[in-house]
Amino acid sequence: MNSLRRGIRNAFRNSMRSVGVVVILAVAIALSISMLIARDAVTTKINNVRSSTGTTITISPKGFFGFSGGGTPLKAASIDDLLTLKNVVSVQESLSEELSSSTTNLKSPTPTGSLGRQFGANSSTSGNSNFTGRGNFTIPVRVIGTNSPGTALVGGANGGGTEKLTSGASFSATSHADVAVVGADLASKNKLKVGSTFTAYGTTITVVGIYNSGSSFADSDVLMPLATVQSLAKATGDVTDATVSVNNVNNVASVSKAVTAKIGSSADVTSTEATTEAELAPLNSVKTISTYTLIGAIIGAAIILLLSMLMIVRERRREVGVLKALGAPNRSIIGQFIAESTTFTVLGAIVGFVVGAALSSPIASALVSTTSNANTSNQTGFIRGGRGSFTGGASGFTPPSGGNFRSGAFRPTSLHNTFDTLHTSVGWSTLTYAVLIAIVIAAIGSTVATATIVRIRPAEVLRSE
Amino acid sequence: MLTVQNLNKTFRTPAGDVHAVRDVTFHAKNGEMVAIIGASGSGKSTLLALLGLLDAPDQGSIDVDGVELANLDSAGRTKYRSQKVGFVFQAFNLIPNLTARENVLLALEYAHWPKAERAARADEMLSLVGLSGEKVDRRPNRLSGGEQQRVAIARAFAPQPDLILADEPTGSLDKSTGQKIVELLRHTASSQQATVLVVTHDDKVARQADRRLEIDDGALAEIA
Numbered sequence: 001m002n003s004l005r006r007g008i009r010n011a012f013r014n015s016m017r018s019v020g021v022v023v024i025l026a027v028a029i030a031l032s033i034s035m036l037i038a039r040d041a042v043t044t045k046i047n048n049v050r051s052s053t054g055t056t057i058t059i060s061p062k063g064f065f066g067f068s069g070g071g072t073p074l075k076a077a078s079i080d081d082l083l084t085l086k087n088v089v090s091v092q093e094s095l096s097e098e099l100s101s102s103t104t105n106l107k108s109p110t111p112t113g114s115l116g117r118q119f120g121a122n123s124s125t126s127g128n129s130n131f132t133g134r135g136n137f138t139i140p141v142r143v144i145g146t147n148s149p150g151t152a153l154v155g156g157a158n159g160g161g162t163e164k165l166t167s168g169a170s171f172s173a174t175s176h177a178d179v180a181v182v183g184a185d186l187a188s189k190n191k192l193k194v195g196s197t198f199t200a201y202g203t204t205i206t207v208v209g210i211y212n213s214g215s216s217f218a219d220s221d222v223l224m225p226l227a228t229v230q231s232l233a234k235a236t237g238d239v240t241d242a243t244v245s246v247n248n249v250n251n252v253a254s255v256s257k258a259v260t261a262k263i264g265s266s267a268d269v270t271s272t273e274a275t276t277e278a279e280l281a282p283l284n285s286v287k288t289i290s291t292y293t294l295i296g297a298i299i300g301a302a303i304i305l306l307l308s309m310l311m312i313v314r315e316r317r318r319e320v321g322v323l324k325a326l327g328a329p330n331r332s333i334i335g336q337f338i339a340e341s342t343t344f345t346v347l348g349a350i351v352g353f354v355v356g357a358a359l360s361s362p363i364a365s366a367l368v369s370t371t372s373n374a375n376t377s378n379q380t381g382f383i384r385g386g387r388g389s390f391t392g393g394a395s396g397f398t399p400p401s402g403g404n405f406r407s408g409a410f411r412p413t414s415l416h417n418t419f420d421t422l423h424t425s426v427g428w429s430t431l432t433y434a435v436l437i438a439i440v441i442a443a444i445g446s447t448v449a450t451a452t453i454v455r456i457r458p459a460e461v462l463r464s465e
Numbered sequence: 466m467l468t469v470q471n472l473n474k475t476f477r478t479p480a481g482d483v484h485a486v487r488d489v490t491f492h493a494k495n496g497e498m499v500a501i502i503g504a505s506g507s508g509k510s511t512l513l514a515l516l517g518l519l520d521a522p523d524q525g526s527i528d529v530d531g532v533e534l535a536n537l538d539s540a541g542r543t544k545y546r547s548q549k550v551g552f553v554f555q556a557f558n559l560i561p562n563l564t565a566r567e568n569v570l571l572a573l574e575y576a577h578w579p580k581a582e583r584a585a586r587a588d589e590m591l592s593l594v595g596l597s598g599e600k601v602d603r604r605p606n607r608l609s610g611g612e613q614q615r616v617a618i619a620r621a622f623a624p625q626p627d628l629i630l631a632d633e634p635t636g637s638l639d640k641s642t643g644q645k646i647v648e649l650l651r652h653t654a655s656s657q658q659a660t661v662l663v664v665t666h667d668d669k670v671a672r673q674a675d676r677r678l679e680i681d682d683g684a685l686a687e688i689a
Contacts, residue, residue, distance in 0.1 A: 002574075009562065319558075319561075322560070323560075325519055326547065326552070326571065327543055327545075327546040327547020327575040328547070329540075329543050458546070459514040459520040
């Protein structure tokens with residue numbers, strides 16, 4: 001029987017103590033594993049959210065928001081120049097206009113309601129032509145000229161629904177044609193189909209496609225080629241909104257600075273990075289908590305094992321002396337005690353791994369729920385809305401280049417919904433980390449015992465008698 | 466042959482130096498049983514620890530069959546303890562979770578006894594001390610005091626050491642059992658041609674030895 005076998009056998013010498021040590025280690029290791037899994041899940045979620053929402057920068061005229069505020073339109077030439085910046089993938093431009101009853105035969109499907117009358121009344125002071133006296137206000141039809149219709153129409157899910165072409169086709173990014181893709185609600189209100197026509201700015205526009213987003217606000221719009229809108233609205237070279245896509249979320253801050261430097265003080269440059277980071281704060285908190293808990297649990301387990309082994313070695317001090325008197329080398333005795341502590345750790349790791357894997361999902365959900373609730377209560381002032389704003393979500397939606405679609409209007413609640421889809425999983429990497437954790441615990445747990453064994457002199461076997 | 470010359474050991478304590486062993490010189494032949502008697506605190510156990518290389522002397526030499534033990538390094542001392550010397554303790558000091566046979570096998574393992582021969586050697590030694598059958602598979606707590614000391618003797622003699630150091634081997638046993646253990650030690654020493662040093666304060670035990678030495682305040686003297 002060698003030292004290894006004797007050590008394993010010694011682990012079961014005192015069954016009550018062995019069970020106690022294994023159970024305590026299992027609890028600590030289960031906590032470590034569940035925190036490890038939760039941390040991995042949260043990290044994956046953070047990376048997913050960042051990669052899907054955090055790579056865009058929105059540029060709009062200074063002081064301009066939707067159809068509120070003021071400012072001077074941006075110039076397409078200076079916006080196009082942003083493509084030369086490092087790490088910029090694409091630049092989407094749009095020009096937003098309102099079509100009044102004097103410039104189009106279209107009627108907005110949006111009911112005026114008290115809000116519309118209130119905003120319409122406010123707008124009258126700035127000369128809104130749709131206002132014909134309190135109670136006669138009609139909602140104007142929004143037209144967005146865009147050079148990225150594909151992005152605008154096939155963007156992912158958003159808070160208002162999913163934008164999908166339900167019939168027809170889109171137009172090309174560089175089109176100058178008098179064509180439009182209209183929202184489903186607008187099409188229904190005006191009995192438009194693919195091939196139908198309507199008038200805008202005194203020109204006949206042909207409907208080439210109809211989209212549906214599930215949002216009444218977005219489905220009341222008209223999308224047209226940017227060049228066409230610029231021409232019809234006599235706003236050649238004007239842009240009211242631009243969205244710069246960056247290749248990596250980590251480069252958003254530097255590109256944002258470069259854009260500000262290039263555009264100058266005449267534009268508001270906002271990135272989704274700040275809002276995304278604010279939204280991700282609960283997940284980052286969970287990640288931090290799980291990391292510290294993981295480290296704490298490992299240290300705790302190591303200390304438990306260390307104290308247990310120290311107690312065992314002190315209890316067997318005479319036995320160690322006997323072994324030395326019999327001619328056992330230190331390495332043999334140390335190996336025996338390491339085998340014993342490793343046996344405790346392996347048993348604790350097996351039980352802890354199973355329990356930790358089972359508990360990781362509810363623990364992660366509980367942590368996310370707790371921290372995100374706390375975070376939401378602190379962020380209620382962040383939600384923006386109202387006329388001219390887009391209450392889109394942040395989960396995979398690339399906002400179209402329209403003045404109505406403003407990153408600043410993202411609602412925290414939409415990201416919180418994505419927290420509910422936090423998935424925990426146990427892979428080989430988790431298993432590998434679990435083995436490493438067990439090795440670290442066993443190694444630390446054995447050190448003091450090893451040092452004590454080396455210090456025990458064989459003569460003590462005689463002195464203790 | 467054991468030859469000890471001018472052996473000295475001093476312990477430094479807060480109360481001052483304690484000269485536990487003073488200029489001890491003696492010799493013992495192979496197969497000879499020598500009793501060392503002395504009062505408590507006279508230096509008996511310290512002398513035993515020095516001879517068994519459980520502790521290092523300050524001065525002097527210990528020669529076992531031509532090998533000077535004072536010159537051994539740490540590995541050499543460990544090897545000496547495993548192959549050249551056997552211990553029998555008053556409290557038996559068997560490993561509690563090992564059976565009688567496993568306790569003997571442990572000594573053979575540390576002595577690097579050929580693996581294939583260990584089991585036979587362990588059974589032979591246990592049989593020699595009067596233990597056989599299912600008793601050899603019992604753990605120490607299921608053996609009597611006398612039986613445990615027999616296992617300890619089998620363990621000490623199993624690697625065929627040159628020197629057996631017995632520290633009060635009858636101290637935890639009744640008179641009758643103690644008598645048998647001393648006879649066993651004497652008989653085994655003779656059959657194995659090993660030198661046996663028995664430390665005791667029991668004069669009756671000492672009288673069964675071939676020679677008697679008395680230690681007093683660290684100094685050793687032969688009793689006629």
